[in-house]
Amino acid sequence: MADLRxxxxxxxxxxxxxxxxxxxxxxxxxKQLHQVLDAEIKNxxxxxxxxxxxxxxxxxxxxxxLIVNPGYTMYGNVKAADIPEIVQSHLVEGxxxxxxxxxxxxxxxxxxxxxxxxxxxxxxxxxxxxxxxIIDPExxxxxxxxRGYEALAKVLTNMKPQDVIAxxxxxxxxxxxxxGFPTGLKWEFTAKAVNGDKYVICNADEGDPGAFxxxxxxxxxxxxxxxxxxxxxYAIGAKKGIVYIRAEYPLAIKRLEKAMDAARQCGFLGKNIxxxxxxFDIEIRLGxxxxxCGEETALIHSIEGSRGMPRPRPPFPAVSGLFGKPTxxxxxxxxxxxxxxxxDGGDWFSxxxxxxxxxxxxFALAGKVRNTGMVEVPMGTxxxxxxxxxxxxxxxGKKLKAIQTGGPSGGxxxxxxxxxxxxxxxxxxxxxxMGSGGMIVIDEDSCMVGLxxxxxxxxxxxxxxxxxxxxxxxxxxxxxxxxxxRGEGRPxxxxxxxxxxxMIKKSSLCGLGQSAPNPVLSTIKNFRAEYEEHIHxxxxxAGQCAAMLxxxxxxxxxxxxxxxxxxxxxxxxxxxxxxxxxDAAKCIRCGQCFDVCKFNAVSKA
Numbered sequence: 001m002a003d004l005r006x007x008x009x010x011x012x013x014x015x016x017x018x019x020x021x022x023x024x025x026x027x028x029x030x031k032q033l034h035q036v037l038d039a040e041i042k043n044x045x046x047x048x049x050x051x052x053x054x055x056x057x058x059x060x061x062x063x064x065x066l067i068v069n070p071g072y073t074m075y076g077n078v079k080a081a082d083i084p085e086i087v088q089s090h091l092v093e094g095x096x097x098x099x100x101x102x103x104x105x106x107x108x109x110x111x112x113x114x115x116x117x118x119x120x121x122x123x124x125x126x127x128x129x130x131x132x133x134i135i136d137p138e139x140x141x142x143x144x145x146x147r148g149y150e151a152l153a154k155v156l157t158n159m160k161p162q163d164v165i166a167x168x169x170x171x172x173x174x175x176x177x178x179x180g181f182p183t184g185l186k187w188e189f190t191a192k193a194v195n196g197d198k199y200v201i202c203n204a205d206e207g208d209p210g211a212f213x214x215x216x217x218x219x220x221x222x223x224x225x226x227x228x229x230x231x232x233x234y235a236i237g238a239k240k241g242i243v244y245i246r247a248e249y250p251l252a253i254k255r256l257e258k259a260m261d262a263a264r265q266c267g268f269l270g271k272n273i274x275x276x277x278x279x280f281d282i283e284i285r286l287g288x289x290x291x292x293c294g295e296e297t298a299l300i301h302s303i304e305g306s307r308g309m310p311r312p313r314p315p316f317p318a319v320s321g322l323f324g325k326p327t328x329x330x331x332x333x334x335x336x337x338x339x340x341x342x343x344d345g346g347d348w349f350s351x352x353x354x355x356x357x358x359x360x361x362x363f364a365l366a367g368k369v370r371n372t373g374m375v376e377v378p379m380g381t382x383x384x385x386x387x388x389x390x391x392x393x394x395x396x397g398k399k400l401k402a403i404q405t406g407g408p409s410g411g412x413x414x415x416x417x418x419x420x421x422x423x424x425x426x427x428x429x430x431x432x433x434m435g436s437g438g439m440i441v442i443d444e445d446s447c448m449v450g451l452x453x454x455x456x457x458x459x460x461x462x463x464x465x466x467x468x469x470x471x472x473x474x475x476x477x478x479x480x481x482x483x484x485x486r487g488e489g490r491p492x493x494x495x496x497x498x499x500x501x502x503m504i505k506k507s508s509l510c511g512l513g514q515s516a517p518n519p520v521l522s523t524i525k526n527f528r529a530e531y532e533e534h535i536h537x538x539x540x541x542a543g544q545c546a547a548m549l550x551x552x553x554x555x556x557x558x559x560x561x562x563x564x565x566x567x568x569x570x571x572x573x574x575x576x577x578x579x580x581x582x583d584a585a586k587c588i589r590c591g592q593c594f595d596v597c598k599f600n601a602v603s604k605a
Contacts, residue, residue, distance in 0.1 A: 014048040015091055018067040020133065022056030022219060023251055025063035029080070033064050036080045040087045049091060055220020057133030058374035059120055062102055065133075071096070074103040120371055123389050125352065127360045128176075128336045129376045132220030137255050140262040143223040149268050151339035155231050156276045159342075164235040165191060168338070170346030172358030177203055177294070177331035178406070178435045179511070180357075180424040186328065189318040191236040193326035198238035200229050201322065201329040203299060204245035204252070207291035208407030209458060210366040211438035214332035216374045217362070218245070218252040221336070222259035226282060228335030230269065231342060233280040236328050241282035244299055246289050256284060291408075291462035294436075295510045296321075296329045298464065309464045310510035331436065333362055353379030357423035361437060367404075368443035370395050377422065384418040387441055398443040402526070406435030408455045409515030411522030412448065431522050433515065447544035448527040449534050453481040455519040459512065470513030473504040477520060486547040489535030494524060546589040549604050553580050553593075556601035563593035563602060 019025075019034055034051065041049050057065060062076030066086070073096045075086065082100060089095045096104060103121075126132075135142035143149070155164055169184030190198065202225060206214040218225060229241045245253060260282055263269035271279045285303050292298045293308040300322050302308040321327025337359060341349050350358045357379040363386065366372050370392030377386060383403055387393065394400050402412040411432030413420065420430045427434050442451065460474035477500050480493050501517030508514045524531060533539045540548045553563070559577040571587040574580030582593070594602045 013070065013094070014050070016069045017049065017051045018054050018069070018133075019051060020055075020057060020063060020065040021053040021137075022060075022063070022133075022216070024056065024060040025065060026251075028063050030064040033066075033078060033080055033083070036083045037066075037087075040083050041091070044087055044092065046087060046091050053136050053138070054134060055132045055137045056216050056374060058129065058216070058376075059102070059371065060373035061371050065102075068096070071104065073101055075100040076102040120373075120375075120390055120392075123381065123385055124376050125360050125378045126376045127340050127349075127352075128217055128333050128362050129220065129374065130340070131224065132216065132374075135221065137220055137222055138258050140223065140259070140266060143221070147339075147343060148223055149227055149263075149266075151342035152227050152230055152268060153274060154342060155234055156274055156278060161191060161235045161237065164231060164342070167346045168235070168341055171337075171341045171349040172346075172353075173334065173337055173341060173349065174357065174424065175330060176333035176337075176361065176436065178433065180434060183330065183334055186318060186330070187232065187235055189316070190326050190328040193319050195320070195324070195326055197240070197325050198236055199322045199325060199327045200233045200236070200238045200241040201296075201299070201303075201327060202229055202241070202243040202245075202335055203294065203296065203329055203331045204243055204249070205287045205294045205299060206246065206249075206332075206436065207289070207294050207462070208436060208438040209455075210440055211364045211407060211436060213362040213364050213374060213437045215249050215252050216364075217332050217336055218249070219255055222252075222255045223263065224336045224339055225256075225332055226259055226263055226269065228330075228338035229282060230273065230280050231338050232328055232330070232335070234278055236326070238328065239280055241280060242303060242322075243282060243284050244287055244293075244303060245284060247286040248289055253284065253286070260284075290464075291459070292464045292510070292512050295512060298510070299329070300327065307464070309466045310512075312509065333437070354421065354423045356425055361422060361434070363437045363439045365391055365439050365441070367439075367441035368394055368398065368446070369441040379423045380421050382419050382421055383413070386422070386439065387418070391441065394441070394443050398445060400441065401444050401446055402442040402448065402523075404432075404440040404442060404451075404519070405438070406433035406515075406518070407438040408458045409433065409512065409518050410435050410438070411518050412442065412451065412526060413522070414526045431525060433518070445542055445544070447485075447540050447542040448523045448530050449481065449540070450485055450542075450544050452520045452523045453478065453485055456481060456516065459516040463512065463516075467507075467509040467513060469504045469507040470509070470516060473500055473508075474513070474516050476500055477504075477517065481520070484531065484534045485540075485545045487534070487538045487545070489531075489538075491535065493535055494528070494531050497521075498524060543604055546591065549589050549591070550584065551582050551587060551589065551591070551593060551602055551604050553582055554601050554603055555579070556599045558599055558601070560599075562596045562598070566592045566596050568592070 064078050066075040066078050089097050165187045173183040174180040204214050290308045293302050295310045298308040298310045317327040360376050362376045404412045417430050456478050460478050463470045465471045501521045504517050557579045564572040569586050569588045571583045
């Protein structure tokens with residue numbers, strides 16, 4: 001690695017240290033790391049060093065992350081014990097610490113190196129996340145340094161509202177909340193509505209299990225969401241904006257509040273923005289975490305103080321929304337794209353992606369993949385590229401079984417769909433949906449019947465209960481799946497699930513019910529053999545359905561007694577140093593004996 005101190009062109013190096021202040025890094029003690037780093041620098045008397053904080057870069061598996069500039073050396077999984085070495089070797093001697101380095105950009109040698117088995121950023125294109133991990137989300141000056149609020153100034157000084165809408169339409173941007181409705185068209189509908197006051201809403205009610213795209217965007221770059229909303233308010237003629245965000249996101253809420261206060265102080269929010277006649281302000285409303293409130297009419301009811309339940313459409317919110325007034329609703333990711341569309345132009349934005357799906361998409365990559373985290377790729381990127389090139393593949397030598405996209409209302413796509421492009425039409429054709437951007441990687445150890453049961457249990461529990469097909473239909477589906485996973489499946493159960501699923505999709509009131517059967521129907525379509533094994537052979541090939549398992553102790557048993565001590569049912573008998581035996585009648589199939597045995601003497605089938 002390069003020794004920056006030996007470069008003749010550098011008289012004095014000022015080191016800028018950027019420490020990730022995202023939730024995963026905070027969980028991994030980055031706050032304590034900050035204190036240790038500050039103390040170590042002061043104790044050693046190191047000069048010309050500044051410490052900055054940033055939002056999440058997306059590499060959650062590698063946190064805490066510390067970036068040292070110049071040279072862009074990224075350290076991962078940093079511990080407090082590593083700090084003295086980093087300070088001495090890198091800051092004093094000018095030699096990066098190789099064992100902790102993930103990425104190094106040799107600034108003076110002009111080449112870029114990735115350490116490890118995957119180029120996490122190589123196939124990403126960051127538009128929504130362009131500032132996440134780069135700026136301090138709690139410092140408005142940092143946002144201004146990366147052209148922050150420049151788009152707003154351009155709009156207010158050089159563009160008419162109809163010009164803004166035309167640019168958004170030209171970009172081809174579609175709503176990133178899941179439905180993929182053309183954003184510019186929605187703005188145009190709302191702008192044309194004539195019914196008194198108008199409202200702008202940011203839907204930050206991110207309820208998909210394993211999804212954290214919106215949360216990460218707000219935590220890493222809250223001003224870009226606010227700027228997008230202000231521009232939207234100007235375009236449609238609104239003076240009031242609301243961010244509807246679930247209360248389980250305290251860090252995002254805190255940073256939004258700080259960003260709003262700073263924007264008001266600087267004249268970007270409030271009355272007579274930037275000295276113009278345009279006034280617009282934003283407030284935060286907290287949601288209680290109901291998944292159904294991600295649906296825009298249910299969200300509106302929640303803001304109004306009513307129970308979050310959807311209503312039939314039309315009229316659409318663009319005509320009659322919050323308090324019966326025209327309302328523009330977009331999600332976090334959509335709003336975050338608006339400043340870029342305005343600054344770089346709709347033509348540039350539409351040059352990215354596919355013919356029908358423009359721009360990029362943020363995904364929360366989770367599950368059985370080496371590099372979990374938040375990624376952003378151009379539309380048209382394949383599932384294979386995300387899982388293997390960015391995600392690093394499946395850990396522990398396991399095989400890929402499926403990829404679940406679109407959250408609990410999405411579908412599970414088997415390995416043969418790996419080359420499917422990420423766009424609205426391609427995913428729908430394959431039997432899944434884009435959704436808001438959840439992506440869960442599933443390996444061979446997962447039971448697809450159990451997975452379908454998990455998701456239908458979630459959607460059944462989150463159903464608002466307003467319409468019978470969703471309320472009762474998902475309950476019946478859950479009952480059948482529960483029987484199957486308990487080894488009590490009956491011939492004809494698969495066909496019943498298919499009929500129920502089809503009925504629920506066709507007759508439910510809102511998107512939750514219409515898409516709730518998707519995980520069940522897609523797993524039946526792509527993994528029907530597993531359902532049949534559960535029903536006819538009473539067998540779970542993944543060994544995950546406890547009711548179908550039986551445990552036995554083989555000849556490798558040395559009589560250590562570990563399994564006997566942990567068995568909660570007292571089902572294991574045997575003297576010390578003699579082979580033990582499991583009483584099948586008493587065994588509750590908890591698997592603790594299997595987990596605790598160090599001699600591989602316990603087997604399950």
